[in-house]
Amino acid sequence: MFRFFVTCARGMEGALRRELADMRIAGAKGDRGGVWFEGPLDMGMRVCLHSRVAVRVLVRLGTFDAADQQSLYAGTRAIPWRDWLTATSSFAVDANIRDTPALTHSGYVALKVKDAVVDALRNAFGARPDVDPKSPDVSIVLHLAKGQAGIFLDLAGESLHQRGYRVAMVDAPLKETLAAAVLLLGGAHADAPFIDPMAGSGTLAIEHVLAARGIAPGLRRRFGFERWPSLPPETRAAWKRLRAEADQAFHEAEHRPLPPVVCADIDAAALAAARKNAAAAGVDDAITFERADVAALEHRWPVATLATNPPYGERLQPADLDALYTAMGRAFERLSGWRVIILCGNPALERAIRRKPTVFHRLWNGPLEVRLLRYDMK
Numbered sequence: 001m002f003r004f005f006v007t008c009a010r011g012m013e014g015a016l017r018r019e020l021a022d023m024r025i026a027g028a029k030g031d032r033g034g035v036w037f038e039g040p041l042d043m044g045m046r047v048c049l050h051s052r053v054a055v056r057v058l059v060r061l062g063t064f065d066a067a068d069q070q071s072l073y074a075g076t077r078a079i080p081w082r083d084w085l086t087a088t089s090s091f092a093v094d095a096n097i098r099d100t101p102a103l104t105h106s107g108y109v110a111l112k113v114k115d116a117v118v119d120a121l122r123n124a125f126g127a128r129p130d131v132d133p134k135s136p137d138v139s140i141v142l143h144l145a146k147g148q149a150g151i152f153l154d155l156a157g158e159s160l161h162q163r164g165y166r167v168a169m170v171d172a173p174l175k176e177t178l179a180a181a182v183l184l185l186g187g188a189h190a191d192a193p194f195i196d197p198m199a200g201s202g203t204l205a206i207e208h209v210l211a212a213r214g215i216a217p218g219l220r221r222r223f224g225f226e227r228w229p230s231l232p233p234e235t236r237a238a239w240k241r242l243r244a245e246a247d248q249a250f251h252e253a254e255h256r257p258l259p260p261v262v263c264a265d266i267d268a269a270a271l272a273a274a275r276k277n278a279a280a281a282g283v284d285d286a287i288t289f290e291r292a293d294v295a296a297l298e299h300r301w302p303v304a305t306l307a308t309n310p311p312y313g314e315r316l317q318p319a320d321l322d323a324l325y326t327a328m329g330r331a332f333e334r335l336s337g338w339r340v341i342i343l344c345g346n347p348a349l350e351r352a353i354r355r356k357p358t359v360f361h362r363l364w365n366g367p368l369e370v371r372l373l374r375y376d377m378k
């Protein structure tokens with residue numbers, strides 16, 4: 001049994017707990033910025049493959065007091081590293097530290113952890129592994145807070161928001177994990193038409209199709225643990241099974257018809273990017289791409305989900321932004337029966353909509369606090 005800490009962006013803990021419950025992972029406990037649970041190693045792999053909102057899946061190797069350099073070195077060295085690394089595998093260390101007066105420099109602290117790992121392995125094998133910060137076989141993470149150290153391995157090795165389908169970029173794309181949380185927390189219908197009228201690179205629509213078809217978000221990427229040198233054979237076999245099941249689910253769902261999904265934007269370059277990304281995600285067959293102004297949005301279905309992430313105003317003049325928000329407010333008035341979900345970074349938009357949201361969540365888009373609002377249009 002291992003103890004896992006699954007991290008997510010602030011505000012998404014509730015969505016993450018809901019996902020873990022759907023994966024039948026019981027007893028997940030919340031914490032700020034993540035969730036803890038216990039289980040075998042392949043349970044963490046399942047989260048890497050299937051979670052739409054998790055950012056990292058960390059497996060804990062040890063905890064110990066580490067108020068100073070000596071205790072940090074001794075505690076790290078005591079971990080049975082030969083279970084996880086060989087003399088020919090490479091590794092890297094990432095350190096997050098706070099409230100430990102004797103250890104304040106994360107680069108230096110990471111170096112101390114690295115020294116302890118190298119010494120432990122040299123002692124075990126008579127040779128030392130390489131440190132490769134860019135592309136390590138094994139990613140080690142230290143969390144040090146108030147003199148308490150936790151040493152983890154990062155199962156995915158890279159942030160899980162990198163699903164592998166973003167082949168074309170636009171300005172200010174949403175992180176895939178945030179788009180998934182918007183749909184989950186906003187309660188997008190899986191079985192009704194869907195439109196993002198300001199779709200940019202198409203992240204919300206792509207995540208919507210992946211979720212509606214039950215396609216594992218991690219299907220198109222490789223994970224760090226696939227390079228770990230010493231995974232037990234039964235864990236490798238369990239991982240093969242998990243992938244095979246997810247592959248089969250994808251092939252079964254691949255051409256399953258869905259209600260209409262529309263990606264619209266006023267900008268032709270954004271639409272071209274959205275098309276490429278949807279093709280890379282294997283879901284372009286389900287999406288229609290339209291060049292249109294949100295002001296001209298029509299009530300084309302009696303029931304539907306509209307989910308969007310409009311410009312917050314970094315690049316527009318204030319007068320243009322006011323005009324855009326007023327046009328959006330007017331267009332949304334026509335959408336009776338629809339669920340309108342907005343990731344809103346500017347209170348002026350809420351004023352222009354002139355309604356009370358039925359659902360409201362505070363989320364963070366990088367460092368920026370944003371509001372997830374859902375309006376059930378009558």
Ligand SMILES: C[S@@+](CC[C@H](N)C(=O)[O-])C[C@H]1O[C@@H](n2cnc3c(N)ncnc32)[C@H](O)[C@@H]1O
Pocket residue numbers: 170171172173174175197198199200201202203204264265266267270292293294295309310311312324
């Ligand atoms: C913040 S970006 C959306 C990013 C998107 N969620 C993604 O993940 O890439 C806002 C988008 O709104 C589009 N937009 C701005 N004014 C518009 C209008 N009047 N009608 C339709 N789209 C508009 C922009 O072209 C831009 O692509």
